[in-house]
Amino acid sequence: MNRNYFTGQDVRRLEEKTLDIRHDVLNMIYRAKAGHPGGSLSAAEIVTALYFHVMNIDPNRPDDPDRDRFVLSKGHACPVLYSALAERGFFDKKELDTLRQYHSILQGHPDMNKVPGLDMTTGSLGNGLSVAVGMALSGRMKGQDYMTYVLLGDGECQEGMVWEAAMAASHHRLKNLIAIVDCNGVQINGWVNDILRVEPFADKWRAFGWAVIEIDGHDMRQVLTALHDARTMRCPTVILARTVKGKGVSFMEDNSAWHGAAPNAEQLAQAMREIEEGAD
Amino acid sequence: MALMATRMAFGHELIEIAKTREDFVVCNADTKTCGLEKFGTYFPEREFSFGIAEQNLVGGSAGLASCGNKVFLATFAVFASMRACEQVRTFICYPNLNVTIIGTHAGLQVGGDGATHAAIEDVSIMRAFPNMTVIQPSDAVSARAAAHAAVDFKGPLYIRLHRNPVADIHNPDTYQFEIGKSYPILDYGKDLTMFVSGILLKKAMDAAELLRERGVGVRVVDMPTIKPLDRAAVLQAAGETGAIMTIEDHTIYGGLGSAVAEVVCQECPVPMAIVGIQDRFGESGDPELLYRDNGMDVDSIVSKAMALAARKH
Numbered sequence: 001m002n003r004n005y006f007t008g009q010d011v012r013r014l015e016e017k018t019l020d021i022r023h024d025v026l027n028m029i030y031r032a033k034a035g036h037p038g039g040s041l042s043a044a045e046i047v048t049a050l051y052f053h054v055m056n057i058d059p060n061r062p063d064d065p066d067r068d069r070f071v072l073s074k075g076h077a078c079p080v081l082y083s084a085l086a087e088r089g090f091f092d093k094k095e096l097d098t099l100r101q102y103h104s105i106l107q108g109h110p111d112m113n114k115v116p117g118l119d120m121t122t123g124s125l126g127n128g129l130s131v132a133v134g135m136a137l138s139g140r141m142k143g144q145d146y147m148t149y150v151l152l153g154d155g156e157c158q159e160g161m162v163w164e165a166a167m168a169a170s171h172h173r174l175k176n177l178i179a180i181v182d183c184n185g186v187q188i189n190g191w192v193n194d195i196l197r198v199e200p201f202a203d204k205w206r207a208f209g210w211a212v213i214e215i216d217g218h219d220m221r222q223v224l225t226a227l228h229d230a231r232t233m234r235c236p237t238v239i240l241a242r243t244v245k246g247k248g249v250s251f252m253e254d255n256s257a258w259h260g261a262a263p264n265a266e267q268l269a270q271a272m273r274e275i276e277e278g279a280d
Numbered sequence: 281m282a283l284m285a286t287r288m289a290f291g292h293e294l295i296e297i298a299k300t301r302e303d304f305v306v307c308n309a310d311t312k313t314c315g316l317e318k319f320g321t322y323f324p325e326r327e328f329s330f331g332i333a334e335q336n337l338v339g340g341s342a343g344l345a346s347c348g349n350k351v352f353l354a355t356f357a358v359f360a361s362m363r364a365c366e367q368v369r370t371f372i373c374y375p376n377l378n379v380t381i382i383g384t385h386a387g388l389q390v391g392g393d394g395a396t397h398a399a400i401e402d403v404s405i406m407r408a409f410p411n412m413t414v415i416q417p418s419d420a421v422s423a424r425a426a427a428h429a430a431v432d433f434k435g436p437l438y439i440r441l442h443r444n445p446v447a448d449i450h451n452p453d454t455y456q457f458e459i460g461k462s463y464p465i466l467d468y469g470k471d472l473t474m475f476v477s478g479i480l481l482k483k484a485m486d487a488a489e490l491l492r493e494r495g496v497g498v499r500v501v502d503m504p505t506i507k508p509l510d511r512a513a514v515l516q517a518a519g520e521t522g523a524i525m526t527i528e529d530h531t532i533y534g535g536l537g538s539a540v541a542e543v544v545c546q547e548c549p550v551p552m553a554i555v556g557i558q559d560r561f562g563e564s565g566d567p568e569l570l571y572r573d574n575g576m577d578v579d580s581i582v583s584k585a586m587a588l589a590a591r592k593h
Contacts, residue, residue: 065348112346112375120346121375124366130336131371134307134343137328141305142347161367164336172328 003054006224010053014220015279017052017087018044022248022275024083024096030268032100034108038258039153040080042184042217042243049223050149051084059089062117068146069135071120073128074153074182075109076260082106082115090117126159128152129179133169136177136236147231150179155187158196163208169236170209178230179210179238182217184245186256205238217241248275282420283445286479287384289420290441291315293427294352298323304350304431309337311355314384314441334359338367338381345377350431357383357399357440361406373409373436380430380437381406386416387529388562388570389442389479398562399440404534406438407507414507415459416440416528418481421450422504425457433459442529444567446479449502462503462510469497471589473517476527477503477536480576484527487581494582496589509539511547518548523588525553527581529571532556551591553584 021044029035051057055068072081079099086093091105098104105114109123120131132150139146156162169177183201185192192198202212211233215222223241230237245259246252249271263271291314298304298319305326306319320327328344330337334355341351353360360368360383372379383402390398406414413435417423423441430437449465465481466488476484481502488498499521501513517524524544526537537554544552558574571577575584 069347071343120343121371124370127335127339127367127371130339130367131343131346133336134328134340134345135347136343137340138344138347138349141325141349161333161335161339164330164333165339168330168333168336168340171331 003056005228006053011220011224014048014052018048019275019279020087021048021080021083023272024087025079026263026268026271028079028082028096028099029262031097033262034100035079035262036076036260037263038186038245038252038255039074039077039182039184041247041249041252042245043077043080043151043182044247045218045220045223046151046180046182046241047080047084049220049227051088053224054227055149056146057117059117062090066144066146069119069132069148071128071132071135071148071150072110072122073150074125074156075122078110081110085115085117091115125153125156126161129162129165129169132177132179133165133172133174136174137172139176146176148177152179152181154181154183154185154198154201155192157181157198166205166208166210174236175234177236178227179236181238181240182243183240184243186245186254186259188256188259190256202240209235211235211237212240213237214240215242217243218247248278250274283447284420285443285445286417286420286423287314287441287443289315289423290382290417290427290439293424295319295322297427297431298326301431304352305344307337307341307344307351307353309334309355311359314354314382316354334364335367338364339371341379342367342371342375342377345379346375351379352382353379354382354384356385356397357402358385358397361399361402365405369409373411376411376435378434380433380439382439382441384441385443386440387442387478388557388574389444389529389567390562391444391567391570392564394564395561400531400557400562401534403440403506403530403536404538407534407539412436412438412507413459413505414438414440415505416478417504418476418478418502419446419449421448421452421455422457425455426504429457429459440478442479447482449481449485457504460505460508460510462501462513464499464501466498466500468492468499470521471497472523472525472585473499473501473521474525474527475501475503475514475517475536475540477506478529480527480529483576483578483581486578487585490578490582491585494586496586498585503536506536506539509543511543514540514543515548518544518550523551523592525555525585525588527555527576529576530556531559533559551588553588555581555584
């Protein structure tokens with residue numbers, strides 16, 4: 001496997017991996033009886049592409065100073081990240097059964113001091129891009145060639161601090177910083193553009209000095225291509241990934257009720273079936 | 281005697297330290313008016329500008345710290361503690377990152393800038409965060425020494441500095457700053473102990489002289505570390521002098537007075553008096569007038585000390 005390009009075989013391998021990730025996400029939230037399935041499922045392709053193809057990371061050396069960094073700014077989607085880290089071998093998959101439990105390494109929102117391979121504590125929205133700016137500045141200062149990736153939600157971009165960080169990233173010409181926005185269009189109380197419009201979204205990022213790539217965030221080929229192209233830019237790049245909240249589970253899709261709710265046993269069984277069927 | 285603001289002494293010393301030590305960086309938000317103005321001129325690779333955006337300043341500092349860098353960030357205490365309050369809590373204190381927050385323009389000493397820029401509640405806020413250490417030098421000597429201690433410190437640290445020049449009190453040849461330690465300054469008897477944090481130390485010393493003339497024997501102790509508090513010093517003061525006064529350029533709610541009272545009321549109950557800002561905002565004016573309005577001038581300290589000593593009997 002070469003991180004610098006991808007083959008059709010890579011695409012098929014990664015698409016299959018998203019099934020494991022989606023299964024994990026639903027199982028974790030079902031067991032925990034709480035969590036955020038909608039925004040975890042919408043980010044499954046993005047996180048899978050990063051952790052199983054694009055990022056330079058080694059489960060045996062989670063603290064390698066030269067590793068690529070990832071910040072899950074939309075920290076509530078941590079089930080998808082926990083699953084990726086476990087599937088990638090950073091910790092035992094059995095830990096996934098302990099999500100949100102007392103003394104679990106898998107807190108309801110990510111804690112960098114508890115989870116091997118987790119680069120930053122997050123959960124409070126709007127903060128991750130700033131942290132990623134700091135990581136990218138550090139890499140450049142020290143002459144390290146790692147990339148810093150940060151995943152945000154589109155609703156999250158209502159936070160003003162996102163734009164403070166966007167301004168800083170282009171001011172400092174951080175071409176080693178790639179932001180991906182999981183544009184699933186839905187936040188807790190409904191459609192993002194009903195609650196507080198973020199459009200014209202691409203224009204906003206361009207006005208802040210970013211290169212913008214717009215893709216279908218569930219098309220693995222587009223995700224991989226965008227992540228590759230973003231690494232060749234001379235400025236910070238944002239990938240606006242159009243996604244579907246709750247992707248893969250019919251009753252969760254585009255439904256804000258599943259932003260932060262756990263399925264019951266029956267719903268879990270149906271969800272698992274639909275994910276399998278969707279793969280065919 | 282030369283006058284020097286604690287903020288300038290700290291920043292100048294940090295630049296001096298940076299000439300021989302490469303293991304820290306500085307993040308600033310335009311308001312780096314703490315003697316660090318030239319840091320970027322000398323060390324352009326080690327300074328990062330975040331503009332007038334304090335939340336991003338703190339978040340960016342967290343990112344730099346997560347990559348193994350010791351980070352100093354500088355801004356006004358009001359903005360560090362309140363504009364970026366949650367970022368300090370959740371992205372520095374919770375992950376326990378190695379960031380020193382330099383908060384300047386503390387208390388009523390800010391004077392003319394008025395209430396919006398006078399941080400009167402920053403210690404209460406910073407002290408409430410788990411993992412946070414809080415220190416406040418009393419003069420340029422202790423501020424310089426604190427800079428050295430801060431460079432060697434690991435973890436979240438808040439340093440509260442004042443804007444206007446003050447006279448040196450500590451002896452630069454002998455003073456050694458140790459986080460968590462208090463420093464006896466005067467010992468005129470066993471009637472009460474004054475614990476002081478910050479630049480009001482001189483007022484406490486002047487008050488102690490006047491009280492001595494009136495037959496009231498006071499001990500004065502400089503308490504630069506507000507968290508973790510030097511509990512042993514508080515217990516000793518309670519046991520040996522039987523009454524404790526705290527003095528700080530900060531609201532009476534949540535600062536040094538509260539920290540000392542938490543120890544006193546639980547472990548060594550004795551009469552206490554808390555001298556500080558009286559649950560009101562600052563305003564423009566000569567700091568000395570503002571101190572008098574809040575009962576923080578030398579005469580007020582003397583009369584409050586007399587009343588406190590009388591309560592022992």
